[in-house]
Amino acid sequence: MLRFFLSIFLVILLPASLLAAPIQTDAKQAVIIDHDTGIVLFEKNARDPMPPASMTKIMTVQMVLEAIDAGDLSEDTLLTISEDAWRRGGAASGASTMFLAPRSEVSVIDLLRGLIIQSGNDAAITFAERLGGSEPAFADMMTQRARELGLDSATFRNATGWPNEEHRISALDLAKLTGIQIERFPDYYDIYAERSFSWNGISQDNRNPLLGNFTGADGVKTGSTSVAGFGLVASAERNGIRRTVVLNGLTSQSERRRVAMELMTAAFDQFSILQLYENGLSMGELPVYLGKSETVGLVIRDTVTVPAHRSERRLIKARIDYVTPTAPVDAGAKLAELIISKEGVELGRYPLYASESVDRIGFFGRVATSLAQKIRG
The missing domain is CATH 3.40.710.10 (DD-peptidase/beta-lactamase superfamily)
Known part of the structure; x- marks a missing residue:
């Protein structure tokens, strides 16, 4: 056998x-x-x-x-x-x-x-x-x-x-x-x-x-x-x-x-493999609600590659989909998704993670933030 x-x-x-x-x-x-x-x-x-x-x-x-x-x-x-x-x-x-x-x-x-x-x-x-x-x-x-x-x-x-x-x-x-x-x-x-x-x-x-x-x-x-x-x-x-x-x-x-x-x-x-993002790359920051820091960094853990015909490279788009996180935020927590598309058709989704922890502000800070939100409507 x-x-x-x-x-x-x-x-x-x-x-x-x-x-x-x-x-x-x-x-x-x-x-x-x-x-x-x-x-x-x-x-x-x-x-x-x-x-x-x-x-x-x-x-x-x-x-x-x-x-x-x-x-x-x-x-x-x-x-x-x-x-x-x-x-x-x-x-x-x-x-x-x-x-x-x-x-x-x-x-x-x-x-x-x-x-x-x-x-x-x-x-x-x-x-x-x-x-x-x-x-x-x-x-x-x-x-x-x-x-x-x-x-x-x-x-x-x-x-x-x-x-x-x-x-x-x-x-x-x-x-x-x-x-x-x-x-x-x-x-x-x-x-x-x-x-x-x-x-x-x-x-x-x-x-x-x-x-x-x-x-x-x-x-x-x-x-x-x-x-x-x-x-x-x-x-x-x-x-x-x-x-x-x-x-x-x-x-x-x-x-x-x-x-x-x-x-x-x-x-x-006529074809090439485009490397759009590499593992460990910083992907910007997100606002954090009730955090001691107003923002948290995002990092990707995948190497993102897509195929492209030479006439279609400009059609490839990327966007980040997220909901504003509320503190506390732990380092490594999934906070968002990177979405790659071409002509409106999704090619792939890739999770984005918090690059550091963000602690929650104290009680009085939370009250002040809540009041400020109400004033802003």
Whole structure:
């Protein structure tokens, strides 16, 4: 049995209406995520479960890497290629294959390269049989693990992405899964950037159209079936900033290449993460009723970041919502909320706290203050 671990990779979800513009795409489903913050920068039908084709294999890889991490497999472990894996995943199936020979023994690390670089269905089925006993049982394990990782849209019926009406995952969850894998297994993630791999005397190129064509691109996985269309999970890093793009539902390889370039270019050139406030920053003062001090300082305990398209930065607004506190006020007490919005739609609320204590004035001071209030009406 595999021993599983929780991931720390989080995705921050903002209202979809804020992320549908101002860029357009021909992809039926698309999403752009900033890796470090987990903020969704753009989405189009990204939360709807879709057929992922061979992009499924990112989850298959995740299961294998977790098995290695748990000690259930090693890179040198030899797996025997079954007749079924050879027949359904081989060249005769008409699908992507590593060209594994039946009854041969192949190391885990070679199978991983064949799975990632060559998109070998035979490699995927071989891993499924070893880790799950059968491909259907392994698919159930994939679904369970995906749900544990917070990928609630995921339902897997095989390890390869072969068309099945129930085999679904959203573009957003594929992006989240990619982020988890990059964080958990950076050394193995490097395999996604390898340009080609040879097995059984046959060399095959990595099908990711961004590798070598977009500076910083280093993964991840293509997919295509007659049901899903042409799709891609792509990730790239420039100047310490990583963005992940998922697209699907395109009509050809050439269209996938064009749209992938468009979206990844937009990911870096058109979007930025604005840090509006940082943890510990003073946020001004509030008046205090019946306090020995007339005001109390406010401090924020969050770092506030928001996504912004270059044409929309001026639309982001901030305001402080509060009720005048009555003394005594304890340091650290929540006194107000910072509200961030864009075009009237709330992006987030952040509590603001008293930076110091304020004692209450004495009896005669309270009487004088009350009289003064009545005089002022």
